[in-house]
Structures are given as structure tokens and as C-alpha cells.
Amino acid sequence: MSPSLPPHFEPVIDQHDTWLAVNPVQGCNRDCSYCYLQDLNLTRVKPTVLASPDETLDQLLAHRYYHAGLVLALYTCTDALATRSTAAHLSGMLDVLADSPVRNPVCLITKCHIPDEVIDRIQRARAAGLPVVVYLSYSGLDSVVERGIQHDALRANFPRLHAAGIPVIHYWRPFLPQNSRPDVLTDVLELASRYAQCSVTVGTKVKPSALEQITGLWPQLAAPGLDPQSADSVWPRAAWNWLRRLPDRYGDYPVYQTNSCALAYVLGRHDRAGVHSTPTCLSANRCPAAQRERCRAALPQEVHLTRDAIDRHLERLGHRGLPYALRKDTRTIAFTEPVPLRDRHNLAQVLAATVRAPQHPDERYWAGRLSGAQPLIIDTP
Numbered sequence: 001m002s003p004s005l006p007p008h009f010e011p012v013i014d015q016h017d018t019w020l021a022v023n024p025v026q027g028c029n030r031d032c033s034y035c036y037l038q039d040l041n042l043t044r045v046k047p048t049v050l051a052s053p054d055e056t057l058d059q060l061l062a063h064r065y066y067h068a069g070l071v072l073a074l075y076t077c078t079d080a081l082a083t084r085s086t087a088a089h090l091s092g093m094l095d096v097l098a099d100s101p102v103r104n105p106v107c108l109i110t111k112c113h114i115p116d117e118v119i120d121r122i123q124r125a126r127a128a129g130l131p132v133v134v135y136l137s138y139s140g141l142d143s144v145v146e147r148g149i150q151h152d153a154l155r156a157n158f159p160r161l162h163a164a165g166i167p168v169i170h171y172w173r174p175f176l177p178q179n180s181r182p183d184v185l186t187d188v189l190e191l192a193s194r195y196a197q198c199s200v201t202v203g204t205k206v207k208p209s210a211l212e213q214i215t216g217l218w219p220q221l222a223a224p225g226l227d228p229q230s231a232d233s234v235w236p237r238a239a240w241n242w243l244r245r246l247p248d249r250y251g252d253y254p255v256y257q258t259n260s261c262a263l264a265y266v267l268g269r270h271d272r273a274g275v276h277s278t279p280t281c282l283s284a285n286r287c288p289a290a291q292r293e294r295c296r297a298a299l300p301q302e303v304h305l306t307r308d309a310i311d312r313h314l315e316r317l318g319h320r321g322l323p324y325a326l327r328k329d330t331r332t333i334a335f336t337e338p339v340p341l342r343d344r345h346n347l348a349q350v351l352a353a354t355v356r357a358p359q360h361p362d363e364r365y366w367a368g369r370l371s372g373a374q375p376l377i378i379d380t381p
Contacts, residue, residue, distance in 0.1 A: 026077035030148035081112035098125040113153035158195035173202035180239035198254035203233030231376035270298035272352035
């Protein structure tokens, strides 16, 4: 983060590869070394309120990306529990959503202590019919890498949320050489498997503008011949292999590489991201048999993908008349011209389709596995 440079704020309503991001507050006073907010000058700063809860709801419902079936992720450009003011904004946002017609699943991601008052607000929202899921981002990294994070308070969130009946997804990210030792991996999973409904494992994401930032943590990624920016994520082989050979004591505890699958499992949904029966599904995701059966049984029931549906949504996104090829058997929409990544993700999620398009040369974010990128696995010293 460069203190002399102004912050670069993301849209309040934004489309990511798994969910619709809702970011009425941006900027974080913490300083995690891998954070994707660093090159936006949004770390080590006082969070900025860009919209009140009521204004945020209005923007959400009016946005071209909004769809009642999408998952909403709140405050992805800050940690809403990092300060009292952001926690108060979150409480207000939960109340506004609970009192609105919105019944999209809602995710909250945090590394910070969750006050009892916020737990009460989450319970109230869930009782009103708003499905709220908490992602606890706990990776076993220390305070040298995750500067400003109180890890004891983070770990204590697991039993507190479990006791409150609030579903928890353990967000295990990023994997670096520093947290890929067997003892660290074991300590993390011992805690998560007792209290979370599943874990989502994510390697290191390297967006086009952040290679220097990430190589400061993992110098090996600067080696000639490696292209970490084009990968879905980068993994130390030690962690990659360990997660595929989990000890029997973890029983049927689910561990996913695909966030969409973790959400489908916790929300009682089926796969709509084209993961079922792929190599990722069969060999990378540790998924319960009942969830696999749910996905298998739902596939024949999926509404056929038609050109009329695609054309209507392209018009909503501002791409009327954009040419594409459609493969109905694989639900694949292929464009020959670059399409903004946000629009591609929204089209894929709303229509349960695979979307392919050339990458725009000015794209600032990683394409993600759903756009065809694959993990890069590195042998570390």
C-alpha cells in the first residue's frame, strides 16, 4: 500500500466468480501481506462508507447483476468486524436485508472477533428467513503475514458460532509455504472439522497487478518459466498432496476446492457451476455421497439453455447483439470477442452455464477456474 496514492474503490455492487459482492464499506485497517486490496491502496486505512444500508439495498435491487438466485457476499473490500463503526454498519445492513424482500443467501467473511451483538443480528436475520452463512478465514498463517489479526479471537469464533446455530464455512486460504507444513495443516483442520460444516481450500491467487506483492511472500514464484498469474491459484505441493490424503479421523468432513460446491452443500443446493463429475469434483473435492447424489439427480432437471434466455440476459448486461456460439450439450457459451470478466461471471451464474471468451488485456482480476484456468502446483524447498 502506498500512502501517497489515493484509494481505488471497487463498485458497491460487484460480480465475483462465485457470488455477487456487496461493498458499501471499503478499506481495511489490517495489513495482511497477501491481501488483494493492497494494490488498491485499501489496506492500513480507515474504512470508508460509500453507501448506507438503505442506499446499498436500493443499489442492489436496481443493479443489472442482481438476480434472486445469486449468493450475496457482504463487505469483501474490508473486514466488517475490524472496527466498531464497520460492525455497526454490518448490523444495520443485516437488519435492512432481513426487513426487505431479499432472500438471497448472504455470506459474511471475517478474520476478526464477532461481537455477541452481531451474532444476535445474524440470528435475527436467519429467523426472518434470510440465509446467512459465516466464512471464518483461518489458514494457520502467523501475525508476521497477517498483520493486525488476533488469531486467538478468530479461533474462538468457531465454537461461539456453532453454539449459536449459525452455519460456518471454514475459508482456508491462501496456501503458502509458511502454512503448508503437516503440523500447521493438522492444527487448522482439527479446529475447523469440529465446528464448521465444511472447509474451502484456496491456493494463492495472483492477479495481474500483484505479482511483485506475492513474490515478496513466495520468492519462488518469480522463477523463469512460471506463469502464476494465468493460473486459477498456486499451491505448494506439500499442502496439495496432504489434502488428498486426509487421515481417517476426519471421517466424512467435507473439504472443497470449489467455493460454489461448498455453498451448494451448506445451502442444500445442487451444483450449477459445471463442476459435477469433472476431475475437480471427483479427485479434488472431498464431498459427501448424499451431496454428489443431489447434484447427479438435479442435472436432468436443469432447464434447457436457450438462445432466447442468453439474449435476454446479454441485453440486460448491455451486450445486445453480441455474437456467440452455444453448445447445448455442455451448456457452454463461447464468445469470440473479449467480454468483461464481471459480465461473464454473472452470465454463468444466472444461467448455470460455462462462459468462454478471450481475456481483455486490461483485465485486473484472475479469470478463475470457472473460466478455464487451472491450479499451478509448485515443489517448494
